[in-house]
Amino acid sequence: MCIAAWALPVSLHGQSSFIFSISGKVTDSSGSPLIAVNVTLEGSNRGTATDEHGKFIFTNIPSGEYVLSFSAIGFSKQKLTMTVEKESQSINIKLVENIRQLSPVVVTATRNDRVASDIPVKVSTIDKQQIQQTGSLRLNDILAEQTGLTIINDHGAGLQVQGLDSDYTLLLINGEPVIGRTAGTLDLNRITVGNIKQVEIVKGPGSSLYGSEALAGVVNIITDRASGTGGSAALRYGSNNTTDLALEGQYKSEKSGLYLFGNRYSTNGYDLSKDVFGQTVDPFSSHTLGSTFDYNFSSKTNFSINGKYFTETQQSKFKTGTQQQTVIGAGEVTEWSINPKLTHSHNDQLKLTFRFYGTTYNTESLLEYKTTGEVYDRTSFGQSLYKPELQAEYFVNARNIITGGVGNTWEAVEATRYQSRQHFSNTYLFGQYEWLPLDRLNITAGARIDMHSAYQSQLSPKVALKYDVLPWLSIRGVAGVGFKAPDFRQLYLNFTNSVAGYSVFGAGVVTAEVESMQTQGLITEILTDLKQFHDLKAESSLSFNLEFLTQLSSTWSASVNLFQNNISNLIETVTVARKTNGQAVFSYLNKDEVYTQGFESDMSYSPAQSLRLSVGYQYLVAKDRETLSNLNDGNIYARDPDTQETYRVSKSEYGGLFNRSKHTANVKAFYHHAKSGWGASLRINYRSRYGFADRNGNGILDIDQEYINGYATVNTSITKIIGEVISIQAGCDNLFDYKNPEYITSLPGRLFWGTVRMNIKSKNKNKP
């Protein structure tokens, strides 16, 4: 489509100064022209792409020998050597379809659009089709079914990646961080899947260019944008009176596109233990509005803007205290974000992206005694973040690409449990070099520096490489450093429990608070030297991933990924002082070191276009190093719950960190028959037993009574597409009605649901 317009020095290759051209046509094996095939002249930095007729041309070619390389998504790369001597050359070339499955374009690993199978960092993707086939509603529904991802319910549905908790995972929407965590957990239930085009998941340190929290991994949600003109509506109704309505509308003209999305989700919740007053999960409803506007100023300059608004209301009702008084009330969450982005291709080599992101997250909750109307608890929390960023991608040539950027985040928080409005500022720089010294070798190295107002500067380097050992076997390796900044709570929390009388202070305020309590005579003893709190460090990780990937044929593929994450300076709660009321003062210190290691394996088999089967498995070990050394020294004890006898715990009895299953697995089958319009899916998820809480007083996981039994859930769905417009779907989640009311309150029983979807889309771009 575009031809490099600048002249080459005529003395290239030191040969004659005759000027010729090389032109040609690229087709697939059936002879149909292929559009947008990348054609490069090796050894020079000239490159072009085929036009709508599959044609390309290089002009101003001096005589000499040339190697042309052709590449396109879904096709094997092909090279052609030709000699230009006395006349211009014209060629026809057929590209062979790649036996590797069509690999999606991903952005998360390198911050630029890349074909997933080409880059040295593993990026798992979930596309819109898969989301629709499973009938998922919220982000946690679909992520729970992916290998190596576990949903942990603690102050919301959080994501555990490679054995690391939600605190260590960064959730992005279109590359920008989602804020609003409760006790470290980012509740995935806040996010509807209705407008998701693709979910990209990077595990481990391959994503360190995103800064804090991108330590266990990054989940990046790419939302839909206008690709035509039309609209869709989907209504789902299911058990527990769960209703989900999603509406989409889009308009696209030559230069602009507008995409609008609205979702309403509501449920009555459920009650697993009828004999206890109040429900296990109270009723709630949420609304999401999203929009994306694109405008192309020219083929070189594009502008887009995303906006999002979210609100959720949850009712509460429970009994409390010795008198068992009823407390009622409601909590509300509101969130909005705006994200304009301007990209400008200065020339074929330099692309600039300027982006801005602003977001706020607010919660309010008011609980009152039903009989007296007296306030039981009133809390509010507000967080906001603003972030401008400039990124440049410099395409030196097909073998050398440099990316760099600079940005600043400004964050503020105000809450009932903080003394005053607190804010952070963080300026960061990042750089990345993608080097392809050989066709089968890709080395990507990068680093990021974060200069933060509240803690020490952080440098997070990473290096990744991919080597194609054989046409059907590749190796990918990533090593990197990540970090997690102390959060607002760990720095500034100022909370005294009025009933129990204990206090919790952030490390940034504890010294002043304890000293003031001392002068008031409220402290009997200081147990931890207050000087230690002056220098709370970020938690940091050093991680390794090594992956073997094979594509044995077009139907079989498999991969094994070995991983290890070493986290140091883990921030833990410590007892600072004892108060005269016998209660303690708590704060936060860098204390523990933990590691998680294991492997995950995926295998997929697609015997026909209509059928895809896959199996995934993760083996995980996650342990605390201090506990291990204490076990080695024989310093950990337990009491037999029956005989009350105290014994020394041996290393082999240690079960590692709580809430981690050693084995997790999934088996999935997706069927979609295009001709008849029938589709079906069956997904089985298993997690082995996992530690719940200490029960024998030693704080570690060591006896059988401290585990929750392993379990499997089976989800299934069936779809029928009727004509061009309507599709209906019905499903059953948790088919065998697995429940554990005592310990797993986040797991409702069997759920039935049905969906009707209407989809109207004009193929003609300009007419609605």
Place this chain on the structure above:
Amino acid sequence: MKYFKTTVMAIAITFLTIACDDDDNSVVVKQLEAEVVEDLQADPQSNPDGTAREGTNQFTLYSLKDNKVIPNSDSATTKWDIGFRSTAIIVNGGDSGPGQGEAQITTGIFEELTEAPETGYKKDEEGSYAIQGTDGWYNYTGHTGTPVNAIIPIPGKTIVIKTAEGKYAKIEILSYYYGSPNTTTAEFADMATRSPSRYYTFRFIYQHNGSRNLVNTSSLN
């Protein structure tokens, strides 16, 4: 009770007779025996059957020397060594009593502590007892713990005390609930069926000869 029986069986009493070089007096070395005190009331708010009872807000005073409860009327004497009220434990010394009582909490297995430490003892102060409660001898599981709101003695904690008379003793607290129930059961987890609190079960070894030896005692025959 089960524990009590096994302990009695396990600790066999042995008498050793050692001939001395200088004279014919023989020294009898006797192995010290752990005494078990079961369900000692510490100002309970309910009876063993779960019915409510009026609290006294007083410490239950205990003599390790005589292995018996001392009436509160003797609180100003050195007859008692240790006192219990709810989760608070006092020793007879400092601000708590007229004796020489001091204490410290050591980490390790009760049987393996063969000698009382020479130093590290503290006296009771008003509001700050030598035997620290939370993070000292017990963990409180709290509203979100498992089981909820339970006082669980920390395993591997042995309390060493100097008694009112300045003798040494070691104590291991085994349970805070009536009947020393298994705290991992559903029955214990449910507050409605949990056995009443403020009933201590503990075991101790008292060294009457004033030495720091906590294994055996020797006396001239």
